[in-house]
Amino acid sequence: MASPDLTSTATPSEGVQRYSTYAKKFSISPITPDPVQWDKDWERCINSPDLEKSSVLLVAKKQGMRLEGLPAAAKEGHLTYARSAVVERQGHVHTFFTSFRAKGGFDTIWLLLEEPDRQKHILNGLQEACSHSFLGEDGRACCPELTVASMTKGRGNGFLRLLELFGATKKSAKEGVPFGLPSEWWERAVDDEAKPLSSDAEFVYELLTLGRNEFICMFILYVSRSTNHDVVNGAKSVDPIMKLMEDKGFANALAEVTQSVRETPIIRCENCEKSADELGSETRFMVCSACKKKLDFSLHYCSQACQRADWGRHKRNCGKQKVSKRLPGTAEDSTWATPSLPDFARDELNHFDAQGKDITTLGFGKSQFPRSAALQLQVSMLEADKPADYFLFTPARAAVRFVIDDPSAKMMFRFFRAEVMSSQEHMAIGPMVQYLIKGMAGSPGLSREIILKQISDEYGVDAEERLKRTEGNAPPGVTFMERIQKSVATMGPRLMNSMK
Ligand SMILES: [Zn+2]
Numbered sequence: 001m002a003s004p005d006l007t008s009t010a011t012p013s014e015g016v017q018r019y020s021t022y023a024k025k026f027s028i029s030p031i032t033p034d035p036v037q038w039d040k041d042w043e044r045c046i047n048s049p050d051l052e053k054s055s056v057l058l059v060a061k062k063q064g065m066r067l068e069g070l071p072a073a074a075k076e077g078h079l080t081y082a083r084s085a086v087v088e089r090q091g092h093v094h095t096f097f098t099s100f101r102a103k104g105g106f107d108t109i110w111l112l113l114e115e116p117d118r119q120k121h122i123l124n125g126l127q128e129a130c131s132h133s134f135l136g137e138d139g140r141a142c143c144p145e146l147t148v149a150s151m152t153k154g155r156g157n158g159f160l161r162l163l164e165l166f167g168a169t170k171k172s173a174k175e176g177v178p179f180g181l182p183s184e185w186w187e188r189a190v191d192d193e194a195k196p197l198s199s200d201a202e203f204v205y206e207l208l209t210l211g212r213n214e215f216i217c218m219f220i221l222y223v224s225r226s227t228n229h230d231v232v233n234g235a236k237s238v239d240p241i242m243k244l245m246e247d248k249g250f251a252n253a254l255a256e257v258t259q260s261v262r263e264t265p266i267i268r269c270e271n272c273e274k275s276a277d278e279l280g281s282e283t284r285f286m287v288c289s290a291c292k293k294k295l296d297f298s299l300h301y302c303s304q305a306c307q308r309a310d311w312g313r314h315k316r317n318c319g320k321q322k323v324s325k326r327l328p329g330t331a332e333d334s335t336w337a338t339p340s341l342p343d344f345a346r347d348e349l350n351h352f353d354a355q356g357k358d359i360t361t362l363g364f365g366k367s368q369f370p371r372s373a374a375l376q377l378q379v380s381m382l383e384a385d386k387p388a389d390y391f392l393f394t395p396a397r398a399a400v401r402f403v404i405d406d407p408s409a410k411m412m413f414r415f416f417r418a419e420v421m422s423s424q425e426h427m428a429i430g431p432m433v434q435y436l437i438k439g440m441a442g443s444p445g446l447s448r449e450i451i452l453k454q455i456s457d458e459y460g461v462d463a464e465e466r467l468k469r470t471e472g473n474a475p476p477g478v479t480f481m482e483r484i485q486k487s488v489a490t491m492g493p494r495l496m497n498s499m500k
């Protein structure tokens with residue numbers, strides 16, 4: 001890099017004297033042999049009121065930049081060089097990440113990692129950024145928003161939010177000009193300086209702004225490299241995730257759900273069902289005081305008119321029972337953290353929760369399409385016989401009861417079934433019919449053809465074509481449902497965590 005004084009702070013490796021102003025000032029222990037202690041020391045430094053107040057400009061000056069007498073042309077030379085270097089790195093990281101996130105499903109992999117793995121990658125990213133960026137370790141003092149805690153916040157969403165901010169800022173930036181990630185703290189950094197800024201101070205501030213943004217770039221790059229390294233080398237921690245990602249459709253659906261995790265439940269009016277977003281931010285929600293007082297239960301209304309309108313329904317339970325509509329996204333919705341969960345899954349999970357997690361109560365939501373007579377018959381038979389998972393019919397119209405005993409298989413089947421029976425797309429019809437055929441095609445009076453015809457009649461789709469699609473992208477022998485079930489069983493706790 002152009003400035004000799006700043007480059008000298010780089011590469012804080014073993015045996016090399018560090019030129020980090022902050023490492024000295026805050027007695028920060030060296031990266032090796034204990035990077036965790038090193039990080040703790042840095043976090044202490046970052047959270048110190050000293051850093052909050054001390055202007056970075058002063059620090060940089062203390063670093064020994066001998067600016068007096070440096071000709072204006074030399075300063076401009078340093079800046080020109082630094083600007084083009086930062087533009088190049090920002091462009092590189094942006095290109096890399098855009099394709100990595102789109103093709104490699106980085107976000108899903110990231111969110112499904114175990115917490116200690118994410119911490120490891122963040123720490124690697126910080127260390128590498130310190131070694132490779134031109135501010136060296138002092139880059140950390142310029143980027144207090146990059147900590148292990150903040151980046152792993154919300155099960156890894158902290159880092160994904162940084163990526164989003166980076167991408168959005170890049171998009172709105174001019175081509176060929178370095179962009180700065182917005183930071184109030186950074187804007188304030190010049191406030192302690194005498195105004196107007198001396199030309200030296202202005203020079204240092206711009207150089208440090210470039211250094212700060214280069215550091216963020218390096219950090220993003222090395223966190224992703226660290227993660228990618230595990231993926232490429234088949235590390236144990238990513239193995240179950242990669243198995244899960246092999247099922248493209250499933251992985252995409254999962255990615256969508258895990259990427260839009262909500263941090264806190266939203267509030268909706270129990271009557272008109274609208275949220276603050278839909279009503280406008282000035283809305284002040286009221287809670288039913290009787291329910292709040294007697295049950296410590298919050299039922300929200302956007303207005304007195306809505307509260308009055310809902311009274312006919314609410315009065316039966318008011319102050320007696322915690323009954324709400326479990327509106328999507330509210331605290332009473334057990335899936336509030338995952339706004340992009342499809343409606344059928346939300347309905348089923350809420351129902352499942354309310355019924356004390358009894359699998360046989362996992363049914364099928366309201367259907368979004370007119371049911372055929374054949375499907376109506378299926379529905380009424382299933383409703384009358386909760387433990388049964390499906391009814392198949394022989395050509396002589398004798399009903400054969402299909403019941404799955406294994407709880408995790410039963411649960412998985414019922415999720416597929418709920419999608420097929422409630423959503424118009426019947427996306428899971430291939431996997432469902434494949435599983436039915438595997439279990440039942442050999443039973444007396446049934447066959448592959450008979451089962452396919454029944455399903456085609458019930459849903460008005462070509463079940464055979466759907467089955468072929470399912471079989472097409474999978475090894476023979478094991479059904480799609482069994483494979484998903486196996487991945488989910490291995491990934492279960494992690495999946496649940498990533499969606500909570
Ligand atoms: Zn309302």
Ligand SMILES: [Zn+2]
Binds near residue numbers: 288290299314318319
């Ligand atoms: Zn009430």
